[in-house]
Amino acid sequence: IRGHWPPGPGKPPRVPAGWVVAPPDFVGIGAQKAGTSWWSALIHAHPDVHRAGDQPKELHFFDGYWEQAFTDADKELYARYFPRPPGGSAGEWTPSYMIDFWTPELLRRAAPQARILVLLRDPLERYRSGMAHTDDMDRRSLGRQDAMGAFGRGLYAQQLRRVLAEFPREQVLILQYERCRADPQGELARTFDFLGLRDVRVDPARFDRPVNPTTARKVELGDELRAALTSAYAPDLAQLATLVPELDLDLWPSTQATSR
Template identity: 30%
Template sequence: MIGPNFLGIGAQKSGTTWIYENLSCHPHVRFPGGKEIHFWNARRDLGVTWWLDQFGPRQPGLRSGEITPAYATVDTDTIHAIHELCPDLRLFYVLRNPIDRAWSAARMAVLRAEMTLDEASEHWFLDHFRSAGSRRRGAYGEAIQRWRSVFPAEQLMVALFDDLQAQPRAFLSRLCGHIGIEAGFYEAVPEEALRRAVFTGPSAPLPPPLRRALIDQYGEAVETLGHLLRIDLSHWLAEP
């Protein structure tokens, strides 16, 4: 069979580069097309054969894939197309507090706009938070429901960025089990190496007025997501 064994579908600013760097070190994992191929969200004009050829034939004992956070936002028809090609794909989706995710993404957008954080006004940040792109990236519950409507729930591992930060070794162990590789490789990796941040943007505290705006924006969605996953996510909405 030709094609990937796994796909990481997001979320943006939720540790996907850290996952890529650590999985890339595993002797039984391959990313032949690099971390993000962006075929399903931006390059479909190249044809599905092109995408499948990025991975080539599957090899016993090896797992190949990509991690493109934008895939969390694709529509149901696209997910059906992916399932038709690779119905046994193992999928994973890492969720970060949408307030922190939105603030992190906005800070990165400031740099791309060739501004400093001081030059970006409160209004500029509010516009970014409310943009269709930012809201779509933070619509975790909707994304989970779309992917679960096509793929069996057991093929989609949903994890929290909080757990990645708190227990990186345990997080990798769970991920390895999900995609079908041995986690023992990471037992020899020093704890400080596992906790090393990868691809961090400029740090800055979230101003209280902007935090309140994001709490208002995401409060209902966080509550709904908690019910969907059957976990308490109220700490995401707490004031620091």
């Protein structure tokens, strides 16, 4: 697919005998550095969730469509990445889908019945981890563009409005990383229920197993930068509290001042 960065998903996987192909049952769309690799691995630990071959967690299928038409053939191609046995479930989680403004509409066209998963994290902590991730990936000095990109990924309300313009609210599950860390078994049971999966208990040893950790040291925020970020995030957080009232902003201590 022309224009992909990171590279697109490559060829669709081979379909095992007796398996079926259809659009994904679920798609995780964000947020980057909010624990999505960890949560996706836990979902795929469910015996009824399937992934063919060595298919990655992140397909980045829609990345190149900012500059090219999305056709019926593309819809059919996307479905081919999700073979599963009859009655099984399949999906993916690409955190950039929520930030890329063109993707929610294309995702709705490609998988209108998919259950949408969003995992959010304290935006200042996500900013620190996101900057470290960029440093880890690029091995270069971080600059203004990196800071603006990391900041933009934490504007959750802005991104979610685009998503909710395409998918009904009852089709979107919005989780908090901090709640998942505090009660992984309970939040995972809630996730399984949302996905229409039978209730199973995942081995608790998996909850503390790191998945795709950032190796670079997190960016330290000085007092002035922390205050500037807190102020800059305040309007979006106020909108987020209205948009998703079940979120507990007290779990985000670095931004508590914005929720008062």
